Amino acid sequence: xxxxxRKLTLDRVLQGWLRxxxxxxxxxxVAGAHDRLMQAVLHTPQExxxxxxxxxxxxxxxxxxxxxxPAAALSVAMLVFGVWLGPMEETALSQGGxxxxxxxxxxxxxxxxxxxxxxxxxxxxxxxxWGDWIDEGD
Amino acid sequence: MISRTVHKNLSAAWRxxxxxxxxxxxxxxxxxxxxxxxxxxxxxxxxxLRTMLGVAHRILGNAAEAEEVVQEGFLRLWRxxxxxxxxxxxxxxTWLSRVITNLCLDRCRRRRDVPxxxxxxxxxxxxxxxxxxxxxxxxxxxxxxxxxxxxxxxVAVVLAYFEEMSGKEIAEAMELSAGAVESLLVRxxxxxxxxxxxxxxxxxxxx
Numbered sequence: 001x002x003x004x005x006r007k008l009t010l011d012r013v014l015q016g017w018l019r020x021x022x023x024x025x026x027x028x029x030v031a032g033a034h035d036r037l038m039q040a041v042l043h044t045p046q047e048x049x050x051x052x053x054x055x056x057x058x059x060x061x062x063x064x065x066x067x068x069x070p071a072a073a074l075s076v077a078m079l080v081f082g083v084w085l086g087p088m089e090e091t092a093l094s095q096g097g098x099x100x101x102x103x104x105x106x107x108x109x110x111x112x113x114x115x116x117x118x119x120x121x122x123x124x125x126x127x128x129x130w131g132d133w134i135d136e137g138d
Numbered sequence: 139m140i141s142r143t144v145h146k147n148l149s150a151a152w153r154x155x156x157x158x159x160x161x162x163x164x165x166x167x168x169x170x171x172x173x174x175x176x177x178x179x180x181x182x183x184x185x186x187l188r189t190m191l192g193v194a195h196r197i198l199g200n201a202a203e204a205e206e207v208v209q210e211g212f213l214r215l216w217r218x219x220x221x222x223x224x225x226x227x228x229x230x231x232t233w234l235s236r237v238i239t240n241l242c243l244d245r246c247r248r249r250r251d252v253p254x255x256x257x258x259x260x261x262x263x264x265x266x267x268x269x270x271x272x273x274x275x276x277x278x279x280x281x282x283x284x285x286x287x288x289x290x291x292x293v294a295v296v297l298a299y300f301e302e303m304s305g306k307e308i309a310e311a312m313e314l315s316a317g318a319v320e321s322l323l324v325r326x327x328x329x330x331x332x333x334x335x336x337x338x339x340x341x342x343x344x345x
Contacts, residue, residue: 023277
């Protein structure tokens with residue numbers, strides 16, 4: 001506490017001394033500066049007030065990105081198509097309790113079934129959705 | 139007869155307007171200045187000009203430079219008045235102090251290569267030298283003591299001791315924390331005491 005008291009005393013002493021000794025600003029200096037300032041103000045234009053920028057108007061979409069809608073529609077269509085096609089293929093290839101891979105049924109490059117290799121596979125292939133096409137190709 | 143009546147009415151209106159301006163707060167005046175009213179600016183500048191001239195003079199140590207800096211500060215206030223935000227900017231005095239002290243610091247940095255003063259001119263190692271000095275010499279001595287301080291310490295001392303601004307106001311004006319301002323003042327006091335002792339002035343004895 002004594003330290004704080006001493007510090008405050010020194011502070012006040014210094015402040016009082018500085019204020020007492022410091023040269024005051026003469027009245028004529030203030031008056032002259034004021035006149036010159038007002039003359040300068042008369043030739044100084046003010047800056048325009050800041051007007052808040054209007055927010056850019058954007059078209060309103062249901063989704064944030066307009067490209068999202070066709071992309072989503074395409075995804076849904078492909079999903080539906082896949083759901084419909086998948087069981088048909090599964091049914092065709094899993095008859096008789098035996099599951100056959102698609103590669104076993106049809107040659108992917110030509111679509112032509114080698115009936116000499118396995119007659120049963122060829123029959124199953126005819127039952128698959130590609131049956132008609134394979135038939136035509138054959 | 140008619141012209142005398144008109145003149146009388148105009149004088150009364152003028153006096154009334156002057157009274158309104160004198161009584162108006164700084165914020166009210168700033169609103170008027172923002173609308174381009176030079177009379178309001180005249181009143182506002184009249185209120186703060188002496189203080190700001192004192193601040194700039196004590197920081198720069200030169201009356202002509204001080205007036206240039208103060209004029210630039212007030213002109214900036216005039217130019218930017220339409221953008222004045224009464225809630226965000228704070229008081230006019232603090233704003234002016236900040237702008238003018240920054241302008242002073244810029245000037246000090248520009249002329250850093252050239253020493254601001256040679257304090258040796260008024261040095262006297264005799265113990266009673268201070269008492270023998272005349273008023274003008276004392277004023278020179280105070281100015282030389284101030285000029286010997288680093289720039290930011292000088293600004294803090296001028297605002298705190300000469301303008302009696304609070305720690306919060308100084309912190310706003312100097313864009314520092316209150317702790318940083320106090321630290322500047324502590325270091326400034328120490329430097330002032332050391333420099334004063336080299337000039338033969340001892341705190342508590344001569345002062």
